[in-house]
Amino acid sequence: MYLEGILPKMSKLYLGRILDSFLKNVHMETEEEMREVILRNIEEFKNEERIINNLDFTKETRDVALLNEMILMSLMEQEGYISTENGLYQMVEELEIGILDQSRDDDFMNKAIPSEAKRIFSSVLTEAWKKDDYLNEHEINILNVLRKELHLSKRDQYLLECQIGRFPQKHNKLHTTQQVGKSLINLQSRGLILRFREDTSYYVIPAEIERTLRYEMGVELRDEVYKTLLQDLSVDQLKKILDEMDIGVSGRKGDLVKRIITHNILPSTSLNIFGTSELTDILRELEGAKISGSKEDKVQNIIEYYEKLSTPTLSDPTDQRSRLFDFFEELAARDYKTLRINKIIDKDVESENDFEKATRYTFEKKLGLTLADMKGTRHADGKVLFNQREVVLWDNKSTEEPYTFPEKDFNQFLRYIRSDEMRVTLFLVIVQDYTKEAVAQAQKLKAFSEEDTDVALIKAADLKYTAEEWQSFSDKTNPVFDLQVFNLTGELTRNQLISRMQWAL
Incomplete structure (x- = not known):
């Protein structure tokens, strides 16, 4: 979610926290003034230097600093980087338990962390924790430098802290909800997460800063997206990654993918194992991906391809159908890969039904219209009243290629028009694209309707534009x-929609 969509849902208290995070000594009387000031200074809000500075938790207490990272890591694994308050508390607890469980698995630990690096870092870590129940800023800096020199991750440090009884807290005690709540306030005051309320409370990383924040925290891809990247590699390539990391290579492809994820091997680490020519071959299979550049560029190009393919913009977290609306065009075009990556569908056959759900959400929630009931099962996908005597019907047709309006659809739509108990003044066909032949068929259907029914073709992208801008x-x-706005025969182009909205609304 972008700031523009989040701010109207925030109350004065939470607006004040975000305002104070990047604009000091600014006093606003009303919520509306606060929202306007934030949007006017959006460049300052998403400034990389500000974000990096606010990600430095070394001056915070151990519990706040650690929980800040746990909260951000949990949110970055969520679609749209958003979670309900209760969901976030649960995810933080599960993350801490998961790290504890891994630390107790000797086989995992032996393979996850190189023995010499483990010996050196554990010795220093144990000594640092000896004197008292916290690490001072100087000790934290030394540990960070050593960890990077040994090519260990922050998660590796947590695993080793578990083994000396210092993670999440002393004696491996989990953090309380009160402690998590304190960190949530700290992150808001840093302008890294926002809180808003509709039917319940939500926390979100705004879209304007998510990329910078993710890269600074070393989170290259969500696990769900990383799995898709790995699934697109061959079994031999997956075995090559595991073999390089001295991890077992037995099992089916799914087992190999799971093993790479479980051992927290970063996407960049996995891809760096391949040579430049092999990376080029991988990029050639990714439609629209940039192929040129150094080996480092190619690794980054692959990661960015999957990142862009999987970055959702959540329009309404309180209505499950809004996720379908966010991917309205992809549903219309049967873009199965994008839909699966973003967990919109599990199976290809689900896309047609989800396209219909997204359209009903569009008419009901985005256009503010009341949907009319339809009797039986042999009817159009949707219906709304035009006036007391007339109705508008619509039908969804998702296709990978431009829609041609075949005769079977012509006869189906004609039956819908003639069988409705009220006069159908408009029949709307919603598609991803259409051919010239389809436009001719729409005109023909108007003539055959015997009720002078207008028949319009509209692209999903243009219907979505109308719903968002009207x-x-x-x-x-x-x-x-x-x-x-929709009531004509033929094609409803973006320019026509803009023109009709100008005089109709």
Whole structure:
């Protein structure tokens, strides 16, 4: 979610925290003033230097610093970098328990951390913790330098701290909800996460800063997305990664993928094992990916390809269908890969039904219209009242290629029009794209309808644009959508929609 969509849902207390995180000595009387000031200074909010500085937790107490990282790591694993408050508390607890469980697995620990690096770092770590129950800033800095020199991750440090009884707290005690709550306030005051409330409380990393924050924290891809990257590699390539890390290579492809994820092998580490030519071959299989550059560039190009493929923009976290609306165009085009990566679908056959759900959400929530009931099972995908005597019907047709409006669909739509108990003034066909032949078929269907029914073709991208922008075309305080915007025969292009919204709304 972007700031523009989050701020209207935030109360004065939480707006004040984000405002204070990057604009000092600014006093605003009203929530609206605070929102306007934040948006006017958005460049300062997403400034990389500000984010990096605010990710330095070394001056915080051990518990706040550690929980800050646990909270951010948990949010970065979520689609849209958002979670309910209760969900976030649970994820932090599960993350701490998961690290503890791994630390107790001798086989895992022997393979996860090189023995010499483990010996050196554990010795220094034990000595640092000996004197009291916290690490001072100087000790933290020394440990950070040593950890990087030994090519260990922060998670490796946590695993080793578990073995000396110092993670999450002394005697491996889990953090309480009160401690987590304290860190949540700290992260808000740093402008790294935002809190808002609708049906329940939510925490979110704003889209404007998520990329910088993720890279600074060493989180290259969400596990779900990383799994997709690994699934796209061959079995031999997966075995090569595991063999290089001295981890077992037995089992099926799914086992190999799971092993790489479980051992926390970063995407960049996995890809760096391959030579430049092999990385080039991988990039050639990724449509639209940049192929040129050094080996380091190619590794980054692969990671960025999957990152872009999987970065959702959550429009409404309180309605599950909003996730479908966010991927409206991909559902229309049957872009199965993107839909699977983002967990919109598990199976390809689900896309058609989800396309219909997304369209109903569009008419009901985005356009503010009341959906009409339809009897039986042989009917159009949706229906709304146009006036007291007339209705508008629509049908979804998802296709990988531009829609051609075949005769079977022509006959199906004609039956829908003629069988409705009220006059159908407009029949809307929603597709990802359409051919010239489809436009001719729409005109033909109008003639055959015998009721002078307009038949319009509209691209999913243009319907989504209309749903998101229509209110800006009205000068009314409480605008109401007018279905005249869609009421014509042929193709409803973006320019036509803009023109019709200008006079209809």
